Amino acid sequence: MPQYPRRTLLGGIGTTMALGLAGTTASSTAANGTRDSADAPSFDTLLDRLPASVAADQLTMSVMDLERRREANEPYGPNATTGAFEIDDETVAKQATVYATGDEFTQSVTVLTGEIDLDGDGESRETDDGIAYDRYEAGEQVAAVTDEAVVIAQEAAVLSDAVAAGAGDADRLLDSMPLLAEAFDSYEDADGYSVSVGDDFQPPEIDATAEYVVRAMTVLGPDTMAMDFGVSFTDADDVTDELVERLEGEFAYMATTNEPTTEVDGSLVTITVERDLAAERAAQEHDSPGALHVARDLDLDDDLLEIEIGHGDPTPIEDLTLEVGDEEYDRDVWTNGHGTLEEGDTIVIETDDVEPNCSVTLTHDHEYGSSSSSTTLLSHFRFEFAYDPDATELTVEYADEFPLDGDEVWLAVHEDRPTYGFRGDDAEPTATAQPWTGTTMESGDDATIADVDPGDVVSVCWGEPSFRESLSTHRAQPPGTVVFEYDYEEQSLAATLELDDDTERSASAYELLIDGEPADTQWADAADTVASGTTIEVDAVPVGADVEVVWGEDDVRVGSAYPQPTIDLAFTDDGTAVEHVGGDSVDASALEARVWTEGDNVEIDLADEIDGDFEKGDTIPVDASATHGLSLIYEGQYHIGYAHTA
Known part of the structure; x- marks a missing residue:
């Protein structure tokens, strides 16, 4: 038997299968027989x-009777697809939406019916065939309002086509795509359908090609919804018992009132279930155990390492799995005698199983699939770095107490840091070294790595030379730092280069850039070399300009700034106002104060309080007893002053 995940496999056990001839069209509630076909909604106006x-x-075509769906108490939704238009969900009775997938995901067209009102006045338009409608715009979308429906589209041409199709003057989607029409007609009388065609919708882990996938949903009551899940394959010979079992396993993560039933008609496999909405709501409201916390100071002499559960409702241990280093951990050890796990409980692992960058993951399998919480043990160690930019050498010294196996420690040089979140594959290092091979590292052990250029990032890694496995990182900095001073009134900028010693350096190695372009004044204008403390000044630097000083041929950043005014603020002694106590004088019409209170934040337009400039001694009326603090905003985007209550 194929080895599927535990919950998936359980979902397939005991399933009733009818691997025989079935009708090509089935009622979406045929398995329970609780809905009269005469009560089924009509979607003709939408289609x-x-x-x-x-x-x-x-593409995917989604068609839904929202009024029927609202009769069910689902944990989430359903919501109307109204795009950029502000339409009250409750006014939409039915909707149909077509999404194009492939290289880009696009909401091609949406059709809504109901008592729908769009804000504003529409513009009267006609199609080429004389069909009248009112046209609206919102963002990059357009809408057409007729007596029968509202159509929303990304493109004006599609909007016109939709109106014409409704009048019978243009070809319709289902007529042009027989496969889509066949899929939609496979199940009758449902309250909603989702039909997908194309390569993007292949069922996972199945060695067969699906030509379409259908989900048909019918509300049976506030707590029950029938769902048909149909997959039509290109070759009926691919439909085996193993394939059917794999499809059934997809429902292991769904709360159902009974076991799924399966019918096979040639190449079409249909699995019917009844969703238990009460159980889904309970699962959605349940807080799975998580927020794993380990004390920072590990005692390596202890036999067991305790991990505290930071949050979570009581959850049966049998629904939980602990993985240490990507391998399932011994349940007899980690459960620590618990029958359930909740906030404040502790689980344990053996200290001998802990190594640097050791990942620990607690997973809760439930009706929605699974919820996981992870932490990493011993992921950061103290190292000291000393860089010589002239020799392009970096000395790395271990400064922690935890004994490290030198055979597992790498030094890796990269040209830059990875993007946030370590998405994608690690960049290949430009150089690597294992200087501590054959030793157990102790505090004070050091090594030097050569050919490290300014701007390079050196990582101390565990197990392999990878950013993901880094224990500590250091960027090799070019020589010097820069101190910036901005005169808001004159809009002038002073940049002072500060070097670590009395050594003079090449002035042409340093360049001041304003918004990516060389400034009119440079250090090299005055001399061939530059000493610590040398200042250059640049005029006409606007607020918010991107200012940076770069070094060398590779333009490695030495320092940067975003010039803006600054104002010192403080609450008055009597607590009735915030006072300007120093800094720049700024036109009050360009300023807004945001006051933080117990409830909503309050915005104050300073032009309503002060005429002319906001300058030293001026005050903003604020009740300190009801305020946490105040932030002063310049031109709607620059935070230039703060005041906090004690």
Whole structure:
């Protein structure tokens, strides 16, 4: 039997299968027989307005009776797809939406019916065939309002096609895509359908090609919803018991009132279940154990390492799995005698199993799939770095107490840091070294790595020379730092270069850039070399300019600034106002004060309080007893002053 994940496999056990001849069209509630077909909704008004011009090799068509869906108490939604238009969800009775996938995900067209009002006055328009409608715009979307429906589209041409299709004057989507029509007609009488065609919608881990996937949903009551999940494959011979079992496993993560039933009609596999919405709501409201916390100071002499659960409702241990270093950990050890796990409980692992960058993950399997909480043990160690930019050498000294196996410690040089979140593959290091091989590292052990250029990032790594496995990192800095001073009134900028010693350096190695372009004044204008404390000044530097000093041929950043005015603020002694106590004088019409209170934040336009400039001695009326603090904003984006209550 195939080895599927535990919850997936459990979902397939005991499933009733009928691997025989079935009708090509089935009622979406045939398995329970609790809904009369005469009560089924009609979607003709919606489907008639889906134009053939949105047809694509890969797309999803979603059709839904929102009024029927609202009769069910679902944990989430359903919500109307109204795009950029501010439309009250409750006014939308039914909707149909077509999404084009492939290289880009695009909401091609949406059709809504109901008592819908759009804000503002529409512009009267006609299609080429004389069909009248009112046209609205919101953001990059356009909408057409007729007596029968509201159509929303990304493109004006699609909007016109949809209106014409509704009048029978343009080709319709289902007529132009027989496969999509076949998929939609596979299940009758449902309250909502989602039909997908194309390569983007292949069921996971199945060695067969699906030509379409259908989900049909029907509300049976406030706590029950029937769902048909249908997959039509290109080759009926691919439909085996193993494939059917794999599809059934997809429902292991869903709360159901009973076991799924399966029908196979040639290449079409249909799995029918009843969703238990009460159980889904309970699962959604349940807080899975998580926020794993380990004390920073580990005692390596202890046999066990305690891990505290930071939050979570009582959860049966049998629904939880602990992985240490990506391998499932011994349940007899980590459960620490608990039958359930909740906030404040502790689990344990053996100290001998802990090593640097050791990942620990607690997973809760539930009706929605799974929820995980992870932490990493011993992920940061103290190292000291000393860089010689002239020799392009970096000395790395271990400064921590935890004994490290030198065979596992690497030095890796990269040209830059990875993007946030370490997405994608690690960049290959430009150089690597293992200087501590054959030793157990202790505090004070050091090594030097050569050919490290300014701007390079050197990582001390565990196990492999990878950013993901780094224990400590250091960027090799070019010589010097820069101190910036900005005169707001004159809009002038002074940049002072400060070097670590009395050594003079090449002035042409340093360049001042304003918004990416060389400034009119440079250190090299005055002399061939530059000493510590040398200042240059630049005029006409606007507020918010991107200012930076770079070094060398690779333009490695030495320092940067974003010039703006600054104002010192303080609450008055009587607590009735915030006072300007120093800094720049700024036109009050360019300033806004944001006051932090117990409830909502309050915004004050200073032009309503002060005429002319806001300058030293001026005050902003504020009740300190009801205020946490105040932030002063210049031109809506620059935070230039703060005041905090004691």
